[in-house]
Amino acid sequence: xxxxxxxxTHKFPPLTSSAQLxxxxxxxxxxxxxxxxxxxxxxxxxxxxxxxxxxxxSSKFKExxxxxxxxxxxxxxxxxxxxxxxxxxLVTIYRSPKGDMxxxxxxxxxxxxxxxxxxxxxxxxxxxxxxxLSCDKNQEYLINLFCPFGMKKTILEPTRGSxxxxxxxxxxxxxxxxxxxxxxxxxxxxxxxxxxxxDRQSYLTENKFKNLTKINEDTIRVFKYYLSKExxxxxxxxxxxxxxxxxFLNTLKYYFDLSFSFNSDRKHSKSLRNKRPKVEWYNPDLKxxxxxxxxxx
Numbered sequence: 001x002x003x004x005x006x007x008x009t010h011k012f013p014p015l016t017s018s019a020q021l022x023x024x025x026x027x028x029x030x031x032x033x034x035x036x037x038x039x040x041x042x043x044x045x046x047x048x049x050x051x052x053x054x055x056x057x058s059s060k061f062k063e064x065x066x067x068x069x070x071x072x073x074x075x076x077x078x079x080x081x082x083x084x085x086x087x088x089x090l091v092t093i094y095r096s097p098k099g100d101m102x103x104x105x106x107x108x109x110x111x112x113x114x115x116x117x118x119x120x121x122x123x124x125x126x127x128x129x130x131x132x133l134s135c136d137k138n139q140e141y142l143i144n145l146f147c148p149f150g151m152k153k154t155i156l157e158p159t160r161g162s163x164x165x166x167x168x169x170x171x172x173x174x175x176x177x178x179x180x181x182x183x184x185x186x187x188x189x190x191x192x193x194x195x196x197x198x199d200r201q202s203y204l205t206e207n208k209f210k211n212l213t214k215i216n217e218d219t220i221r222v223f224k225y226y227l228s229k230e231x232x233x234x235x236x237x238x239x240x241x242x243x244x245x246x247x248f249l250n251t252l253k254y255y256f257d258l259s260f261s262f263n264s265d266r267k268h269s270k271s272l273r274n275k276r277p278k279v280e281w282y283n284p285d286l287k288x289x290x291x292x293x294x295x296x297x
Contacts, residue, residue, distance in 0.1 A: 033055055034054065035053065035054060036052075036054075037052045037053060038064075038079045038081050039051035039052070042073045045073055045074065048074070048077065048094070049077055049094070050077050050078060050093065050126065051079065051092070052079055052090065054081075056083075060083065061081045061082060061083055061084060062081065062082050063079075063080075063081055064080040064082055065237065066234050066237060067080035067111060068080065070107050070111055070114075071107075072107060074096040074098055075095065075099040075100045075103040075104050076095055076107040076108060077096075078091055078107070079092055080092075083197075087120045087121065088120060088121050089121070089122040089123070090122070090123050091115070091123070091124045092125055093108075093111075093125070093126035093127075093128070094126050094127050095126075095130075096129065099129075101138060105142075106229060108145060109145060109229070110231065111124075112151070113226075113258070115149070116149050116254070117250060117254045121170075121172050121173070123169070123172065123193065124168070125168040126167075128165060128167060129165050130165065131164060131165060132153060132165075133162075133163060134163075146169050149171065153167050153169055154167070154168045154170060155167045155168055155180060157180050158189070159188050160188045165188065166191055168191055168193045170193075174195055174196060177195075178193045178194075180192075215260050223255060223256065223259035226258060227252075234251065235248045235251065
């Protein structure tokens with residue numbers, strides 16, 4: 001069966017929805033070659049959660065508890081791991097159609113912000129219960145939420161009936177393929193995302209923010225908003241005062257850059273040193289931030 005082939009041939013097949021209770025899922029495996037890498041199980045309801053299974057031994061990946069701790073039952077259930085030698089983050093996500101959409105967007109933005117601060121490439125996949133083939137407000141907002149972080153969708157065809165509810169978003173700058181398959185074991189089609197992992201290559205991202213800043217009432221308001229939504233989980237999970245302070249400082253700097261600094265490609269930065277262009281502070285990035293702020297407030 002194609003679905004079984006998918007599970008056996010991919011290092012990290014993520015499963016979304018209908019997870020077992022935590023005691024059961026720890027013993028669950030898809031065939032004898034896959035073991036549980038990480039999971040989130042609902043605490044208030046049954047029959048829900050997310051999990052990632054792997055062929056790797058435990059020395060090659062690590063569970064990211066900060067990501068798992070963002071989960072809220074029904075609204076946004078997430079679990080994540082890091083492929084240590086490839087500087088690659090893999091996250092699986094599930095949003096119940098009965099969950100709160102505003103809460104989902106808030107958690108997703110925290111997730112994307114956290115991953116961006118790690119300066120690693122990422123793959124985020126799962127059942128978003130948003131129709132990516134429609135042009136409604138939620139679909140457009142979701143795509144716009146991913147875009148500033150360099151994440152793009154890869155599934156462009158239906159995954160359940162005539163709707164595309166599942167997707168794989170990635171910031172990978174290497175070649176990949178994404179296809180939809182009918183594995184005949186679910187009311188959703190499966191998705192197979194394939195890319196080449198080169199042991200000699202680490203998929204580090206370049207910081208998108210350069211030294212172009214604008215501080216005014218609007219950007220300060222955006223900065224305050226981001227700080228108010230930060231949970232500071234990573235700070236409290238550090239060992240020792242120095243680790244906590246460095247984590248706090250990195251987080252603060254990240255939100256400062258996100259709020260006050262604007263995109264400028266490397267090829268343009270050289271010309272900026274030779275002449276002083278007129279910089280428009282209200283650019284598409286800030287407009288995207290403002291649109292998200294207006295929706296969440």
